[in-house]
Amino acid sequence: MPPIIEISGLSKTYKTGFSALKNINLTIDKGEIFALLGPNGAGKTTLISIICGIVTKSTGTVMVDGQDIGPGYRKTRQMIGLVPQELHLPIFEKVGDSVSFTRHLFGLPRNDAHIEKVLKQLSLWDKKEAKILTLSGGMKRRVLIAKALAHEPRVLFLDEPSAGVDVELRKDMWNVVRDLREAGVTIILTTHYIEEAEEMADRVGVISKGEIILVEDKKVLMEKMGQKQLNIILEKPLEALPQKLGALGFALNEGGSQLSYKYDSKREKLDVAKLLAGVARAKISYSDISTQQSSLEDIFLGLVKQ
Amino acid sequence: MNWRGAFAIFDYEMKRFFRTITQSIISPVISTTLYFVVFGAAIGARITQIDGVAYGSYIVPGMIMLALLGQSIANASFGIYFPRFSGTIYEYLSAPISAFEMVLGFVGAAAVKSLLIGLIILATSYLFVPVTIMHPFWMITFLVLTAITFSMFGFIIGLWADGFEKLQIIPILIVTPLTFLGGSFYSIKVLPPFWQSVSYLNPVVYLISGFRWSFYEVADVSRDVALGMTAVFMVLCLSGVWWIFQTGYRLKS
Numbered sequence A: 001m002p003p004i005i006e007i008s009g010l011s012k013t014y015k016t017g018f019s020a021l022k023n024i025n026l027t028i029d030k031g032e033i034f035a036l037l038g039p040n041g042a043g044k045t046t047l048i049s050i051i052c053g054i055v056t057k058s059t060g061t062v063m064v065d066g067q068d069i070g071p072g073y074r075k076t077r078q079m080i081g082l083v084p085q086e087l088h089l090p091i092f093e094k095v096g097d098s099v100s101f102t103r104h105l106f107g108l109p110r111n112d113a114h115i116e117k118v119l120k121q122l123s124l125w126d127k128k129e130a131k132i133l134t135l136s137g138g139m140k141r142r143v144l145i146a147k148a149l150a151h152e153p154r155v156l157f158l159d160e161p162s163a164g165v166d167v168e169l170r171k172d173m174w175n176v177v178r179d180l181r182e183a184g185v186t187i188i189l190t191t192h193y194i195e196e197a198e199e200m201a202d203r204v205g206v207i208s209k210g211e212i213i214l215v216e217d218k219k220v221l222m223e224k225m226g227q228k229q230l231n232i233i234l235e236k237p238l239e240a241l242p243q244k245l246g247a248l249g250f251a252l253n254e255g256g257s258q259l260s261y262k263y264d265s266k267r268e269k270l271d272v273a274k275l276l277a278g279v280a281r282a283k284i285s286y287s288d289i290s291t292q293q294s295s296l297e298d299i300f301l302g303l304v305k306q
Numbered sequence B: 001m002n003w004r005g006a007f008a009i010f011d012y013e014m015k016r017f018f019r020t021i022t023q024s025i026i027s028p029v030i031s032t033t034l035y036f037v038v039f040g041a042a043i044g045a046r047i048t049q050i051d052g053v054a055y056g057s058y059i060v061p062g063m064i065m066l067a068l069l070g071q072s073i074a075n076a077s078f079g080i081y082f083p084r085f086s087g088t089i090y091e092y093l094s095a096p097i098s099a100f101e102m103v104l105g106f107v108g109a110a111a112v113k114s115l116l117i118g119l120i121i122l123a124t125s126y127l128f129v130p131v132t133i134m135h136p137f138w139m140i141t142f143l144v145l146t147a148i149t150f151s152m153f154g155f156i157i158g159l160w161a162d163g164f165e166k167l168q169i170i171p172i173l174i175v176t177p178l179t180f181l182g183g184s185f186y187s188i189k190v191l192p193p194f195w196q197s198v199s200y201l202n203p204v205v206y207l208i209s210g211f212r213w214s215f216y217e218v219a220d221v222s223r224d225v226a227l228g229m230t231a232v233f234m235v236l237c238l239s240g241v242w243w244i245f246q247t248g249y250r251l252k253s
């Protein structure tokens, strides 16, 4: 896939002297869902804001579909839709008017059919005539999404779309995202909910203190860094770990009711028979066995702490 | 050119005006009536004429200018300040809109609104006093130039302000005194020589004088000087707006 966004040597120092981004290099492919993960203050919003034209960059270049965001801003912004992190909305306006306004702002003629489609997709159609002021927080976030889609963007930025959103809306939202992806739209999202990245993204980037510390295909990432764990649920809790089991690599967990064995699924082939034989020799009876894979969250926390 | 984008901003700002159309019309009508009662009746009883024009008629151009300046600044400064304050400015900044188109939308709407109010005041004046417009072309020229210039000035204030207090402070501290001292309700020729000289430093004197000349051919300064000064102030405001967009001042961090 050809790249849709190419960022090279991008830095941002705010007027306060704070360096929010340091020499960012990143390429986003056309049509992918890219998740940007990072703790509070890592620079996610700053990065997105620069690409969209809300914040000025200090150094570096950003290209969107081969166009520089500086001289080519008209073309690049036309392609981009942005759902900001904060609920910045014209609260005295009606939902439908506000969504149409965005479309006109992007220089496009009126298209009632498109607006209707977007509003229906986000379950906002019956709120079309409602003042934004009267909507709940989750509804307001939907309006932000509808506004971002009003001009049929090719690239969509979602800055923490799940903040303050219930399970139902999150499902709706991910359905919309899937539809958009089907239609070839590139999606870049930032999130604190790792499950979201895990569920939705094709690739994951981790940003910390203004630096991209990792970009990886999600599956590769999870395989490469994935720690697995074998859990043996005991019938009776143990007071202490028998020495022989310790020597095999077991640890005692969950208040003594579970034996667990950590291994790296990539490097080591699990010899279940050997481990279970060891447990049987120690005359310990068990009721269940399971394996568990470390989530992106564990990987992420591991990286950011370094 | 993203004409649609510029028009969307213009249209949005105008809708705000028409949504409160009654307020928008009633307040200038009431203030005009008050000026006629207070200045026209009370002072007009003592000063019957200035430069051969009946006092009530004499104050009409000044009154219109007073409203025009105040309205232009208020409309334009609020128009751009509110999206900054509420955060919806992100939408304008991330749209494919040039600085020029944005100014066209915001300043254009503010200027049109204050022009409408100026015309409402003119119409109201006809109910109270005889008004003649000897040079309609120049009258409209001064009206439009002033509305645009002061809408740009308001736009700059709306960008500079970082609180509602600051939004008010320039109009209260500078513009209102300058308009009252700018000969809205008197000819500066009635002032002692020293204060006359001081008055010539006041840009509003030129606006009002030129505007009044287009009505009655009476003026404190010549039409061309008035026009020149209006143009100078307009260029100053234009440069201010241009500089703001070059640097992203108060718009982008």
Ligand SMILES: Nc1ncnc2c1ncn2[C@@H]1O[C@H](COP(=O)(O)OP(=O)(O)OP(=O)(O)O)[C@@H](O)[C@H]1O
Pocket: A014, A015, A016, A018, A020, A038, A039, A040, A041, A042, A043, A044, A045, A046, A047, A085, B253
């Ligand atoms: N306008 C500004 N002026 C000065 N510093 C700023 C400005 N905006 C952001 N920062 C600083 O830049 C850093 C990165 O902020 P940013 O909003 O990009 O983080 P983020 O990764 O989006 O965080 P979060 O997950 O909390 O949304 C923070 O330390 C923040 O305080």
Ligand SMILES: [Mg+2]
Pocket: A044, A045, A046, A085, A159
């Ligand atoms: Mg953020």
